[in-house]
Amino acid sequence: MQHFLGFAIPGVPFGCTYAIVAVGLVLTYQATGVFNFAYGAQAYVSAYLFTRLVQNNHFPVWLAFVLSVVVLGPVIGLAFDRFLFRKIATTNTTAKLVTGISLFVGIPAVLSVIFGSANQYSPPSILFDPGTVYLHVDGTPVNGSAVTAVLATVAILVALGLVLRFSNLGLQMRGAVESRRLTELDGVNAGRVVAVAWAISGFLAGLAGVLLAPTYGELQFNDYAALMVAAFAAAAWAVLRSLSIAALAGVLMGVATTTLQGYLPVNSVWSSAIFTSFPFIVLVAALLFVPGLRRLDRTKDPLSSVDPPTPPSVSSLRAPQMDRVIRILWYVLLGGFVVSMLTWLPTTWENVFNAGLVFSTLFLSITLITGMGGQLSLAQATLAGVAAFTAAQLATHFGFNFLVGGLIGAVVASAVAVILALASVRLRGLGLSLLTIAAALFFDNTVFPQALSGGHGQSISVLPTWVGLGVTNPDGHAFFVLAMVVLLICIAGVQLVRRGTTGRFLGAIRGSETGATGLGINLTWQHVLIFALSGLVAGIGGTMGAIQQGQVSPGLFNYQLSLVFVVVVVTTGAGTVEGALQAGFGFVVLQQLLTYVPARFGGNSLVVVFFAFGALTYAAHPEGIVEFQKRRWTLRFERLIFHTDPATAGRIPGVSGGPTGGAPPVAVVEPAVGDHG
């Protein structure tokens, strides 16, 4: 018993921070319908500013706390609401997720652009000194940051509980999340209710941030990302509904983590990985066993038919002549590119474009799963890593050719994807994204460093002799030819799938799951199939990436890259092959161009910032902002060159329409009844 408490008590403060974040997540979700992926980033911003104000600017702790938590926290929440989420309140889950993910990726990048990338050390505690032991519970020393965390958590949860239970606000929040319109019909200012919820959740994020900071010696964004997964798990067990269950689950997880760690053998694989793996296990268990999570995306606004229908994609509106012109331009561009690569381009740029080919291949896997499958997978880099590591292990131990090993690896990655797909058969949208990001973190922290890399996170160098084919210098012409051929094969494959039965079935499912089922399409099978294909392509891309980088290491395939990938592809257009190519080349070319920018402006962080801002436009332009602009210009040229107008040609309904010349109205629409008992 002595042992148990000794292990369990240090977990309480961790559990308290999990609890606060989980409560904040549930609160935001309940009041706004947004699962706020950026929550960890909000916490990190407050913690960063707090530490910086105290240490670099020598502010008194209370003042720094007021500025970074009491003021900045709610301000960030309100800004999210006002400038982003309010505009997409009625859109689908994917748009909200993408917006949250771009914030999650973009905010730390913005911070490092502003303040430089140096970490802050030994963050201060807000109340009690972390270095002092204040009391002993059953012989276990409890220091100042632990006391602070527990006291603050209890105070906040009690205050919040009182406010929500005994004020009208809580009721209005729950009403607003189901249907803002219905609450407004009751005379409630739903916009204000939602804004208040954002402000409160922003404050909670900031508070959790500064509470967590002193428990680590160094302020790192990664710790906040791990905190998020723990909070996801706690919130999932509360079905994103009950604040008290979320808080309880958070505390229990903290306690369970340290207890498990205590009982596991000290130097074992699991002991070091438990902090990051345990939340994953809890989250997966919740996703599998809490039935309420499967229905999350399904309660819908009874008044949703007030929203205008989704317009047809502009690509389907292009005139056939224009299609021909564009196709010819593509071939010319391709020819010019191949010739340039083999003749006059300097080595620097040849390397950049080689990387572009690799990324394009990898991004095709996102075209498959997000563009065609309509699902947001946050583990694409992980799948790529599975293939690369498999290939490297096969080459090291059995002397396989790396390309053959890569193909086997791609099949293994595909198998991992299938397992993810099977685990998420009943999940859509949010649940699926949570499962994939949890899996990505699990691989990052446990599988890659412990199992696949052949010991403690070291990288494996890819020897030129493994590859053969004269690809001695990974960045030379031979590699270019190889990467080009692989990319073209993948493109052909994706196009085949897209134009074939599977593509049409998936299109039908994206349009209406109910309708697709009615046609006899097996949703589960299509779901698994697209995951398998996407895993295969990601695996091929990962292998090429390993050859191009000359090594395989866990850092090449971490979850943050998966998030950045999604953000990048979504910006340039997840729906088309062109989008994946633009993403691949845009990503590397921009990176290269930014090397000419002085390092103090943030270097690589700027790339992330750039694309994160691009992805924030996702809600307005789900086809991708780049794609959207491209289409717009295409249409403009079309008007100019061929004098055809898609609107008057009847390809865009009703845009220039309305009753003309006294004729009866043409498009009269009254949305039909929703569902009624």
Added chain:
Amino acid sequence: MTAPGAEAVPAFRMDHVSAAYGPYRALFDVTFSVPASGITALIGSNGAGKSTVARVATGLLASSEGSIHLDGTDVTGLATYKIARLGCSHVPEGRGVFADLTVEENLRILFRQRLGRRQVPDALERAYENFPILGSRRRQHGGTLSGGEQRILSLAKVLVAPPRLLVADEISLGLAPIMMDAIYDGLRKINDAGTALLLVEQQVDRVLDIASTAVVLEHGTVAYDGPAASALSAVEAVLASRGERAVAGVPGLGRTVGDDAAAGGTGAPDADTSE
């Protein structure tokens, strides 16, 4: 306007209003009014724009042209909650209750807003008195009620806290006849107490019985605006002049044969915004 009280400021007025769902236009130059303390029936076939009128009236959908007045106050472009606070209630078509809130919470949101904290327990009691079925299900979630019970819940709110104008969209849809009697009795009662009613219905016989004036919509335009008593014959006359045949049961107001021909057959996409 021959309705009683038409000389006073109308409870609700729409002037040359047009509205659209994205690129799909649904209302064209609609003008009509609901007399003070009067009952106006808004009828028309499926897809004529009735619900759109109701939504524009309460600000759920913004009008692209024209103006809307509530008791002489210009409410064009006002947020829904502000219109609601001016005393306009809208019982939407179909499910109009919060599925995730209990029956009591559904009632509480509105009572708290309209009557203030003190009046809430009293108002709840009156609601349960008038509709015992709600009392017995007060802890049940709104989503678990049957369609009729949901409609009663929506109506209970307005009956206990009567607004100045009630816009009721297909309030009797799918209800048992005995339920319908109860609902129409309730409507008459709040009308006697001074609430003006705009009743959107496909069940014309019932609604024309209690309405003083009627507006018939067709393809998003007003086809008839006048006394309720002569609405049916007027519609039939219009249809007859176009050579259309009424579909069984509801004269002139079912989906008529030759709809497309009447719409000019311009080949516009027959878009449907519903799921």
